[in-house]
Amino acid sequence: MEWGGNFFLSKKYVRAQGKELSRCHWPGDRLRWQIGTGYPPNYDRGVSGCQASVLHGYLPVVINRWTQQGLTFEEEAFATLLHSPLSPRDPGRDEETPAFLMIRLRVTNPELASHQTEIRVSADHLDHLMWENGVLLQQQEGRKYLRMSLRLPESASARLSRAEESDADENTLSISLAVPAGEHRDLYLTVPFVSDLAADQAGQWAEAGYEPEKERVISYWRDLISRRVIFSVPEQKFNEMGRAVVAHLYLSVWKDPASGLYMLPAASLRYLVYANESCFQIQLLDLLGGQAETADYLQTFIRLQGSRSLPGDFTGEQTPVYYGVRVDSVYDYTASAYNLHHGTVLWTLAHHYLVTRNRTWLAQAASSMLRAADWIIEQRRHSQILVDGEAAAHYGLLPAGRLEDNRDWNYWFSVNSYACLGLAETARAFRSAGLPHAERLQQEAESYRRDLRRAVQLATQGSPVVSLRDHTWSPHVPTAAGQRFRAFDLKSEYFSRYNQSIKPMLRLSATREILYGPMIVLNTGIVAADEPMADWILDDWEDNLTMSSSLGLAVHGWVDDDKWFSQGGMVFQANLQNPIQAYLLRREVKAAIRSLYNNMAACLYPDVNVFTEEYRTWIHGSGPFYKIPDEARFIHRVCDLLVLENANQVWLASGTPRRWLEPGNRIELRRSCLMHGQVSFTLQPGESAKSILAEVQATWHERPEQVRLYLRSPYAGKMNQVRINGRDWNNWDAEQEVVYLPVRQGKQQVIVEFR
Structure with a gap:
């Protein structure tokens, strides 16, 4: 229509x-x-x-x-x-x-x-x-x-x-x-x-x-949609998109008539199955409580494992590879060969188990996952070489291959980040379920992470520093082993979707340098959000990569320096990859909120609650509808504002805008399905002036070490008193605006008074 x-x-x-x-x-x-x-x-x-x-x-x-x-x-x-x-x-x-x-x-x-x-x-x-x-x-x-x-x-x-x-x-x-x-x-x-x-x-x-x-x-x-809506917040468009993305996802999936397998495409129209973007949808659906459906969707990758091969310097058969969805010679729904696919699918399979703790499901999936994990381990061995007695720049990484739409081969840090994450999460899932090979996989994942971090560090040391907007200089974190300079180059596949009056835009270079650039080592946890390297990556992202003055390019629409707040900080697929999680983990909440709202505003068709896939110039979107992976990632980031797992901690309401707790407002999270268990809560102004009432319900299947309830109030004063279930509670920090809740099952009522 x-x-x-x-x-x-x-x-x-x-x-x-x-x-x-x-x-x-x-x-x-x-x-x-x-x-x-x-x-x-x-x-x-x-x-x-x-x-x-x-x-x-x-x-x-x-x-x-x-x-x-x-x-x-x-x-x-x-x-x-x-x-x-x-x-x-x-x-x-x-x-x-x-x-x-x-x-x-x-x-x-x-x-x-x-x-x-x-x-x-x-x-x-x-x-x-x-x-x-x-x-x-x-x-x-x-x-x-x-x-x-x-x-x-x-x-x-x-x-x-x-x-x-x-x-x-x-x-x-x-x-x-x-x-x-x-x-x-x-x-x-x-x-x-x-x-x-x-x-x-x-x-x-x-x-x-x-x-x-x-x-x-x-x-x-x-x-169907009502069963998958888990939040209500004082932002109407967020609520509408929370419902719309569920409809778009279920509208888009189809059942192959020959095999009965479900296919989850990258868009409702035209696009075939891009495995990594299927996984972004599956992870959201797991969070929303749709584990029965996601088990079916993941079965497609298990059943069709190895049906297509990835482009790269790999050795041996690729029968363990997660990528292709080729049912037979007639029915083949496989899209472009991104080497991102394999690690992302493995990560998502492990994540599905950690959310559901369904041992029956894992017992059926484990042999497939183990073959996929061992393929990563085996392929890494081919790059564990010494040059003049020193480890090569790409030591321990997967063989060179393709990244995304850009077809040039390299030892991409993003590809290796997802592969490393998939290996680590598989080890965690196997350990949780008491399966064999868990310790071996964990040791391999730790070794992989060390090699990857070393490769990133070496590339950074060999690259010239970059200038920031405050006239200071910062290390440059490249996107691949051995890279010294940014790869914005006409030789790197010039992309021109619009007429020639559009200012210069190198789309495939932007894919390599920004969309799947160094931000991915942050988002996958290879580099922690509080490390110095995280500062370098984020500063370069905000000051150079997503602005136009430094590079003379329109990576997602021309951004003049005076528009940095409303138009900077984004890539052309603003909702697919962004630094929101990193900002939340760094407690730079204002930056996370700015990024979330800007990403939505840049891509939203408000009349019909649909996101464009991408844009090369302001106002004009491109790509087919519905672009569910991008919409799913946006809703996942909205949920991150409400509940975020950080290692063995669970953070509640860590990124909510202060105005969401103004009088008459209410924040509600219902049955969010996490790796630690299921959590619900409500937040609203309390009965007395300058107070907030919270009700938290938790069912843990893996007890977290700490549960934090953040209270970003609209009041000028700081926390003054906390009561939990009617009794005074002293474990809170007024400066950090956080209450450290008792880690217990069931319901807790929290009343916080402010000065």
């Missing part, structure tokens, strides 16, 4: 393959339907001529509104499986069931006199159409096939225009409609996605009522 009310069917956008592709008979990729209103008919309603929204800000019912020649048009549309369960987990659902688009076009006449209008419906590349008894058919090879069914009001009449009529395109359905003063008339259209439904089946599909089907669809999505 397009902005303006036209819509199209695309074979590539739904990734149709095999038998499913053969059911789409139209020529080329797209079959585009257009709805023209008024006379002469207006088909082109852009942003300025139409308002678009989704029902209640999150439900997958799209609404377009426009006015023309005194009439108001409202088009409401949703997709459904008629006469079939909507849930892919329902055993009664057949994956061969055709999807239908159902549309209600409401025409309202607000004037004092009756109004006659015309509505035209046409499609590209459809010929030999016939209009019979409210059904639009197409004749192909002597047979008639369903293309659209319509239910018209009694006051309407319809006829099929022909090419010889000068005022209509060939095979256009023209509908004449009278709308009395102060009334409205509804037209209903039902369009199948597939092309092979015979005319004699038209009655079966046409008889479905719009309103009952809409209610069934809304009820299904509302119930």
